[in-house]
Amino acid sequence: MASAVERTDELVREYLIYRGFSNALKQLDADIKADKDKGFRVDRILEQLQQLVLSFDLAGLREYWAYLEKRLFSRLEDVYRSTVHKLRTSLYRYYVVSTIQRVSPEKTQEFFLKLGPELQGQVEWRDWFVLPFLQAPEQNPLFATYFSRQWADTFLVSLHNFLSVLFQFPPQPILLNFDVEVQRMITVSEENEQLRQMLFALQMDCRDQQEQSLVHHKLPPYVQNTDRLGDTELCKCCHASSQKLPVHVPPPPESQDLPAAPQSSATVASPGQAALGRKEPLSKKKGDSEVDSPPLEPSSRAAAQGGAPSLEHPFIKLSQEEYGEHHSSIMHCRVDSSGRRVASLDVDGVVKVWSFNPMMQTKATIMSKSPLLSLEWATKPDRLLLLGSGVGTVRLYDTDAKKNLYEMNIDEAHPRILSLACSPSGSSFICSAAALSRGGTGEGRRVPVTASGQLLLWDTKTVKQQLRFSLEPEPVAINCTAFNHNGNLLVTGAADGIIRLFDMQRYDCPMSWRAHDGEVYSVEFSYDENTVYSIGEDGKFIQWNIHRCGVRQSEQALAQEATGPFVLSGYSGYKQVQTPRGRLFAFDSEGQHVLTCSSSGGVIHRLTGGESGALEAVLSLGGHRAPVVTVDWCSAVDCGTCLTGSMDGKIKLSTLLASKS
Structure with missing residues (x-):
């Protein structure tokens, strides 16, 4: 009850400020300051009583107890009258003993002079009038018990429990x-x-x-445990360097200008469908009115060239809300595994932890003296947040308790924590650390290709480093990391343009290949985990077959607004440039659609399949006035939720409904 009262007081105060009721606000603050009920917090009531005893304020003590009797005890049934009388007697004895223990004989005499007429007729006080005349009352068998610490603690606990139960009796206001x-x-x-x-x-x-x-043949152990993989073995023999890898790239049709991206969809189950344990998309019945989705942006329409655009929209945008607590460009924006909380980080190093169900509300704000460059939710428990800094530390933050649990010193020689990835088992996490750029810290830019880096595995429970991975051909800054669904495989994208696939049971790198001309910005496993998708500095969105090392399954060129660097134009020709840092694309729960960045909001594409891997833009989420720099797609609930963070610090939360099968 106490927490609800305090929260309601804050809401009322916020409402009065919003309405401009300054006089009412002043009166509310004055009443709260003089509140004798202490916000229905028992600990504060006990503190007040103890303060009156320690200050020998007998009049104040009697007045406050009289208020409690009138306000609370008078409502009790007669059966509790004896309990209240015993507590008052113990409180007065606690006061008298305190005066003797602190050697204040005048206060002891004052007590009996003022309360003598009231107490002399009560049997329990008959022997206490001799107390001021005893030389060592604490040694007297009649009073020794009351001078012990055990008796005082027992009395205070009893009073605390009595008041706690009492506050549950009166009916609470609806508010x-x-x-x-x-x-x-x-x-x-x-x-x-x-x-x-x-x-x-x-x-x-x-x-x-x-x-x-x-399955007709035996797979390697680490692939057997990867449930979503098919029945082909990983090719371990192609531990390829970038110069020796054969790359087979089917030429894209000339009519296709659209960037390739994975697909994702979210569905809503009706009560009947939920009973069957399936989520089926809703289809329109004959005669129902058509629901129009927002028109595609020019870039999205251009992306759909080379094939007939679909006349049917797979999603309906139910709503779009804005989170505007950041005051600078967004770097990262991630939903936790349960789909209940979001963690967002801006370029000023401010982290906001917020929820959106049932209402959008900030849960915690994390400020840091050192710059923050990366964040990642832990998987078990999902309330923990990993925060990577620019000074070689990773913090483990409890979003429920709103405090740091631990701070790990990674490596002084590689202070920039570019990427964090927590294993699905929750027992460990991957940390990518990079050296400073030659020109300084390089704020607003990624570490250049020449910068060295380390890829480290840390144990979450012991908070100790387990091992350092070998990065061939030379130590290089790893920009992005991603686990598969059970943590047996790890894929990384580096500043040298190479994708590396690590076996997390053997802790080695069975394959690596040159993926992009320039840095790899973002990398993810496909839904079936037989392929890997990546976006690089060369503006290409590529699908790679992990069973045939270095073989491209599809390739698509993306516009700069989807891959970066992102540019925000201001007044007088001012331009703000931001190199990609967060996730640039995200799949839905079934891997059929993909969400990418654009200049005015996220764009959802359908993966059409085939060797060309053409992307078909199906829905523009819109809503932004600045370029979107990072995205995320949460499908933990039936309604899919898309997050898009932009350079003006705004985050749009779009709720989708699957409109067709």
Whole structure:
């Protein structure tokens, strides 16, 4: 109740400020300051009583107890009258003993002079009138118990428990019930998430049994445990250097200018569908009115050239909300694994942790003296946040307790923490550390290709470094990292343009290949985890087959507004330039659609498949006035939620509904 009262006081104060009711606000603050109920916080009431005892304010003590009797105790049934009387007697004895222990005989005499007429008729005080005349009352068998610390603690605990129970009796105002409702909604959401994960696990087990019946040869152990991989082995023999790797790139059709990107979709299940344990997209019935999606941007329409644009939109944008607590360009914006919280980081190093269900609300603000360059949610528990700095440290932050749990010193020679990735098991995390650029810290830019780097594995529980990976042909800055679904494989993209695939059971790199001319900015596994997608400095979106080392499965050229560097023009010819740092593309829960950046919002594309890997733009989310620099797509709930962060510090949260199968 106390927490709900304090939160309601803050909401009322915020409302009065918003309405400009300054007199009412002053009166509210004055009443809160003089509040004898102490906000229904028992600890503050006990502090007040103890303060009155320590200051020998007998009149104030009697007045405050009389207020409690009138305000609270008078409502009790007669059966509790004896309990209240015993507590008052113990409080007065606590006061008298305190005066003797602190050698204030005048205060002891004052107590009996003022309260003598009231107490002399009470049996429990009959022997206490001799107390001021005893030389060592603490040694007297009759009073020794009351001078012990155990008796004082027992009395205070009893009074605390009595008041705590008492505050639960009176009915709460309707305004205070919102806290209970919010907690109930959170509990229901968590239960639904647990049931959804159980259902997904059962579906995956059924799928695994079907796939195992088709396997005709034995896979390596680390691939056998990778449920989503097909039945072809990883090619370990192509530990290729960038000069020796054969690259087979099918020439894209001349009519295709569109960047290639993975697809994603989110669906909403009706109650009947939920009972079957499936999420089916809603389809239109004959006669229903058409729902128009927002028009595609020119860049999105251009991206769809080379093929007939689809007349049907797979998604309906239900709503779009804005989070505007940042005051500078966004660097990273990530949703946790449960889909309940978002962590966003701007170029000023300010981190905001916020929720959007049932309402958009900031949960924590993290300020740092040193610059922050990267962030990542832990998987177990998902309330923990990893924060990488520019001075060689990684902080483990508890978003519920709002405090740092631990700060790890990574490497003084490689102080820039460019990327963090937490293993799905939650037992470890990957940290990419890079040296400073030759010209300084290089704010607003990634570390140049010539900068060296390290890729480290840290244990989350012991908070110690487990090992350092070998980066061939030479130590280089790793820009981006991503685990597969069970943590057996790790893919990285580096500043030298090479993608490296690591076996996390053997801690080696079975394959690597040159992927881009320039740096690799963003890399992710596909849904089936047989391929890897990447975006690089050369503006290409490429799909790589991880079973055939260095073989491109598809390639698409993207516009600069989707890959960076991002440019924000201002007054008098001023331009702000930002090199990509966060995630540049994100898939939906089924890997059929992909969300990419654009100059005015996120754009959703359908992956058409085939060797060309053409992207078909199906929906422009819009809503931004500055270039979008990072995206994320959360499908933990039935309605898919897209996040787009821009250079003006605004984050748009778009809720989607699948409109067709």
